[in-house]
Amino acid sequence: MVDLNDVRALRALDGGHMLRLIGELPDQLRAGWRNAAAVNLPAAYGRARRILILGMGGSAIGGDLLRGLVAARCPVPIMVHRDYSLPAWVADSASETLVIASSHSGNTEETLTACHEAREKGAHLIALTTGGELAARARAWGIPLVLYRYASPPRAALGYSFVSLLALLVRLGFLPDLQPELEEAASLLEAMRPTLAEERPLSENPAKELALSLVGRVPVIFGAGALATVARRWKCQFNENSKTWAMWEELPEADHNTVVGTNFPAEGIGRLTALFLADPQEDARTALRRRATADLLSEAGIACRTLTARGEGLLARMFSLIFLGDYVSCYLALAQGADPTPIPPIDRLKALLAAAR
Ligand code: PA5
Numbered sequence: 001m002v003d004l005n006d007v008r009a010l011r012a013l014d015g016g017h018m019l020r021l022i023g024e025l026p027d028q029l030r031a032g033w034r035n036a037a038a039v040n041l042p043a044a045y046g047r048a049r050r051i052l053i054l055g056m057g058g059s060a061i062g063g064d065l066l067r068g069l070v071a072a073r074c075p076v077p078i079m080v081h082r083d084y085s086l087p088a089w090v091a092d093s094a095s096e097t098l099v100i101a102s103s104h105s106g107n108t109e110e111t112l113t114a115c116h117e118a119r120e121k122g123a124h125l126i127a128l129t130t131g132g133e134l135a136a137r138a139r140a141w142g143i144p145l146v147l148y149r150y151a152s153p154p155r156a157a158l159g160y161s162f163v164s165l166l167a168l169l170v171r172l173g174f175l176p177d178l179q180p181e182l183e184e185a186a187s188l189l190e191a192m193r194p195t196l197a198e199e200r201p202l203s204e205n206p207a208k209e210l211a212l213s214l215v216g217r218v219p220v221i222f223g224a225g226a227l228a229t230v231a232r233r234w235k236c237q238f239n240e241n242s243k244t245w246a247m248w249e250e251l252p253e254a255d256h257n258t259v260v261g262t263n264f265p266a267e268g269i270g271r272l273t274a275l276f277l278a279d280p281q282e283d284a285r286t287a288l289r290r291r292a293t294a295d296l297l298s299e300a301g302i303a304c305r306t307l308t309a310r311g312e313g314l315l316a317r318m319f320s321l322i323f324l325g326d327y328v329s330c331y332l333a334l335a336q337g338a339d340p341t342p343i344p345p346i347d348r349l350k351a352l353l354a355a356a357r
Helices: 006-012 020-023 027-036 043-047 061-068 109-121 132-141 154-171 179-196 206-213 226-241 284-299 314-335 344-355
Strands: 050-053 078-080 097-103 124-129 146-147 218-224 245-249 272-278 303-309
Touching: 020 050, 020 314, 027 132, 027 146, 027 154, 027 179, 027 314, 043 124, 050 061, 050 109, 061 078, 061 097, 061 154, 061 226, 061 314, 097 109, 097 132, 097 154, 109 124, 109 132, 124 132, 124 154, 132 146, 154 179, 154 226, 179 314, 206 303, 206 314, 218 226, 218 284, 226 245, 226 272, 226 314, 245 284, 272 284, 284 303
Parallel strands: 050 078, 050 097, 097 124, 124 146, 218 245, 218 272, 272 303
Antiparallel strands: none
16 A cells, blocks of 8 residues: 655656646636636526536536535526436427536537537527537537636546536626635635645645545445535545545435445445535534434444535535545545546547447
């Protein structure tokens, strides 16, 4: 196993500089906001009655986080669509539907297919990408294009993909000005960064400590409300960065099924670590439920840990946990001798699908 205190070894293994990219998240949050401010948006888009975000993987999670963040503040429903064909309701209400197609590469076939269908059905359309086919189509169609430049895998460009969505909705009048909340989040992450960075030794670095405790384990991340979307981000980061099987669960729903599945297979259950994401501002019922669920799982022999968000605004609280989880997933990869950046199975699947076109 790689020593997480050996900074030279960590840097040598981290060929794609994932640790550096993670550390840039606060800067990305600010840059993403500025970037989206420059795009022209038709006034009619602000009259949409529903918002559908198209995307896959690292380009879809920003939509989930947005949905979680603004659930209590946005007057229209926000849905995330991860598939080829659009749901039938889009055809019936296209002129009242804002569709935002998000693809970091601009070449993801599910997103392109759904985007094409949205265009044919007459929905209000915006493209969000670094380039590729999506940018080319946006230019050809003359639809708003939010183009950002950031050399990284999609999952490491979350600052751009998420904040662009947020800024678009603010600019279209669906949300109040959330820039002060965004600034709070960026400043908080800057303050957290020295404690999580690779130079900080294991004994003083909560991300390294948690990563080490997860070696050989299967993490299951639990979150309620907006933190359920953060739990999903943690799961995806464990998969892609750490090359580790992981699951995410949503409270209160998990209390109605998951808590019963703790007997079999005994060897498998013994390998689980439940990570509970806690919000200091959660309501009393949610807090009670979270603690009771952890007690139940502990009694069933499942290791449980609680990670508590920091910050005042919901955006800062969500991103404090996202930042921690990103570092944990990276250290977990490095501890096990894996470079966090490459994702050969995704590349193989995309090549196979492209060849069969
Ligand atoms: O993290 C990844 O690389 C993937 O989950 C991609 O985001 C996913 O395959 C979609 O690709 P793109 O983000 O380029 O649309």
